[in-house]
Amino acid sequence: MLRDGKYAAWFRTPRGQGTGVVDLIDGRISGSDSFFTYGGSYHVDELRFTAVLTVKRHTEGSPSVFGPDEVEVDLSGAWSGAVATCSGTAKEAPDVNFEATLIYCQEEAPAADARGAVVKLKADKLPRGFDSRSRQRHPFTPPNAPPSWKPPTP
Numbered sequence: 001m002l003r004d005g006k007y008a009a010w011f012r013t014p015r016g017q018g019t020g021v022v023d024l025i026d027g028r029i030s031g032s033d034s035f036f037t038y039g040g041s042y043h044v045d046e047l048r049f050t051a052v053l054t055v056k057r058h059t060e061g062s063p064s065v066f067g068p069d070e071v072e073v074d075l076s077g078a079w080s081g082a083v084a085t086c087s088g089t090a091k092e093a094p095d096v097n098f099e100a101t102l103i104y105c106q107e108e109a110p111a112a113d114a115r116g117a118v119v120k121l122k123a124d125k126l127p128r129g130f131d132s133r134s135r136q137r138h139p140f141t142p143p144n145a146p147p148s149w150k151p152p153t154p
Contacts, residue, residue: 002044002079007031007102013065015096022102029053035061036069051075051086066093073098082106 002024009020009031020033024042029051031038037058042051057069064071071093077086082104089098 002042002049002084003082003104006105007084008105009100009102011065011098011100013096013098015067016063016065018062018065021105024102032058035059036064047080048076048078049084049086051077051088055090066090066096066098068092075100 022031029040040053053073071090075086075088084102
């Protein structure tokens with residue numbers, strides 16, 4: 001069964017390819033990449049699914065793999081285990097064949113390293129006040145002022 005959750009998406013057309021992240025939850029699609037957002041819906045029928053995906057540009061940059069920046073794509077596909085594949089075309093670019101592969105992302109919490117998780121602060125090792133490594137500066141001293149520079153007197 002196509003699981004609800006986050007998927008890594010790889011997609012391509014004859015015009016180019018790209019990657020993104022897609023969430024499939026209760027028949028709804030949402031996701032994005034660096035330049036486009038995705039939204040839409042999907043329907044599951046045993047081992048096959050259909051989807052309508054709307055793609056819109058959110059940031060200037062690389063050209064769309066379809067040509068136009070806003071398209072609606074009709075998709076059909078199948079899945080096996082944690083991988084789903086689909087293909088289709090956009091109404092705005094019917095001559096451009098689109099293919100996508102979705103890989104389910106298992107979100108496991110990383111194991112905590114007990115020794116690396118806590119850092120003990122040794123306050124007695126911190127410098128106390130000014131020493132030979134630091135000196136007070138007048139608040140109006142330019143950052144790159146030579147040592148001979150003196151602040152103006154009023």
